Amino acid sequence: MGKKERFFYEITSLNPEVTGSCHLVTVHYPDARITNFAVDFGSYQEELYNELNAEKLPFECDKIQFVLITHNHADHMGRLPYLIKGGYKGKIFCTQETAQLMPFALKDSYKIEHENAQRDSRKPLYDETDLEETISRITPCKFGEVEYLDRNIKATFYMNGHLYGASMILLQISFPGEEDINLLFTGDYKPENQLFEVTDMPSWVYKLPMVVVTESTYGYMDTTEVIYHMEDDIEKAIKEGKTILISVFAQGRAQEVLYLLKSMQYFRRLSTKIPIWLDGRLAQEYTRLYRSSEMLLKFNKADFIPENFGYVNQENREAVLQSKEQQIILCTSGMLDHGPAKIYLESFVERRDVLIYIPGYTSPKTLGYRLQNPVNGFVTINGKKLVMRAQVETTKECSSHAKADEIIEFLKRFKHLILVLINHGQKEVKEKFAERVQKEVINAKRVEILGEHTFRISPYGYIKQMGSKIIFLKSNKKEEEDKKKTKIHKKEKNDKHNKKLPKFTKRVCYSYN
Ligand SMILES: [Zn+2]
Ligand SMILES: [Zn+2]
Structure with a gap:
């Protein structure tokens, strides 16, 4: 593998259309270490995808090192207790304002989930202990201040007019001797808000070689069409x-x-x-x-x-x-x-x-x-x-989402857009919007649609589509070897009790190695 390919990340999105927002990122370092993290962990609200809320998570939750939440909407954070129940051990990073609001939303989701479970005579997806554990993991961050997630990854939350407390999240991933990976998640995006002023990102952010993961809910219309x-x-x-x-x-x-x-x-x-x-x-x-x-x-x-x-x-x-x-x-x-x-x-x-x-x-x-x-x-x-x-x-006038022209205006401000990944929109909307971005944002080298594929991306923007949806989070090789050693030790002791469990659910059981 060439140098450019030694340091890269894979990104995939769990949401097929608008709700159930969740991005999974796996960073591969040249020293063979691997870091997995998630941006947003929302529930599905479209009836069509409702059953996905109850589906077994298509990865091993304890392999995720950290989770970042863009804002306090159920379709971006509603499934967090389910992740905790699944064995997630890390923190939940969000802005101070979101941290203040999120316990209310989580308690409300818990109530709805228990009512639904009772109605459908099934077991609730998670219980009160998972809810309390989720709340205790919330880690508030200040707008504009760098948060070191580990020694290679730093995150900064920037203001977003979508909602009080809502953010765009900039991730900067570095490794000695390699180009930095810069990744910006817009979350649900709106440039301004009636109730508060939105401070812009500093100008240096717009100068970074950048990959932007953007929403596209209203990617089919312009602000001039809003009556x-x-x-x-x-x-x-x-x-x-x-x-x-x-x-x-x-x-x-x-x-x-x-x-x-x-x-x-x-x-x-x-x-x-x-x-x-x-x-x-x-x-x-x-x-x-x-x-x-x-x-x-x-x-x-x-x-x-x-x-x-x-x-x-x-x-x-x-x-x-x-x-x-x-x-x-x-x-x-x-x-x-x-x-x-x-x-x-x-x-x-x-x-x-x-x-x-x-x-x-x-x-x-x-x-x-x-x-x-x-x-x-x-x-x-x-x-x-x-x-x-x-x-x-x-009416569409109250929408808290940017229209196509506003997102395009925002994207045009980046001097060096390696890649734009379009997400959080209905399928046809994403496709149409992607075409438009390609045409109008001259600085964007490449535009792709998230939702159906996993992409492997290098800091230089070298991109490879990894077939169909892959949600296979690998863990650190060294850690895995250590685990194996202890497992073998245990296995010898207790072979009778070891049952082979299928690792992944059928729907998403794909691997690329
Ligand atoms: Zn939202
Ligand atoms: Zn949303």
Whole structure:
């Protein structure tokens, strides 16, 4: 093997489309050492891939040395307890802000998982001890400060407008006498945010020979195609005497929509007499946290709560549901599949005086998606076939993802883009977006799509596609030899009890050696 190939890494992604974000990286050093790490460890939210959440992890969890989390969304961190249960021994690195928020999301995922397990009469994927262990491994990092993960790998978290606490992660991997490997994970990316200022990465980062792993959720459209009509829609519906139900993600969207309503009140486009409610325990917890956030207070945007606002819980939900008064209700979940959303929808979809507003992405097959595409005028909720009478509107203006032109603008800032890896998008979107990046980002030497293949990449950008999806994390050879020695020793003692277990599940049992 030539010098250029002695130091390289392999990268693969577990997510086939948008949710279930997880990148696995294996670094091979010239001295035969190997380091495995993961960036994000999310759960699948598309119904199509739901069963993958319960599937045995296609690698040995104890071979992963560390995990980095870009932000606090379930599709980027929801499966962490499952990884811990599987034997992962390392730390979970994320920003200080994400570290503060993540325990809430993990506890919520735990609750949902246990409810689902009970409903499906199966064993939950992990228990409370795994949850507590996961929380105890969270290791907060400061934005912009270098974190040494081991003697060869350093990570830096940079601000990202996608969400409060969200980051892009720069990994710099070095070995004496070799070129550095620089790898940037955008996570879910947005250049700015309504609630806080986003500080840019320092200019030297843009000068590094770089491989960028980017998302592409909205890779099919440009910012110029976004039409801002949510305020008009709300104003119109209120004039028509309608009650408005707005689906929100617990963190980010809920607070941003409250901010929008507050600004409508300020400009007298919305009467302060209309009560505004927020339902969803997690959304309420995040809202309280945001209100006391140092980062948000620093930028003087923490006051996002409109007038005549209240929280809905079990005690007052029935009264809100039965109220004849016109009102605006924000409820979780964002795709309307979980949380209190279904309770409202069961009685609201058949009401002509209701506007259901979905201000964000909904995966195919989720209830949010089905409401936008009713079959012959019907929609099924909790097994009940209901006539779709309510008005359903959606907008892309609140999206917390960059559009194609914004990502391209971002990529163009890199002086020496060795490779762009496109991920986190629907299959066709990834393909189209990849073509566009190839055409428009002149500095990008090469563009590839992640999701179906593993790529072997050298610091110089030499890239090789490793056939189909390979998720075979190797461990340090020396360590392995030591293990073998102790194993042989044990084997002699206890041969009868040794059962040969299959190493990998069938679906992903591929090897390339
Ligand atoms: Zn996200
Ligand atoms: Zn995401």
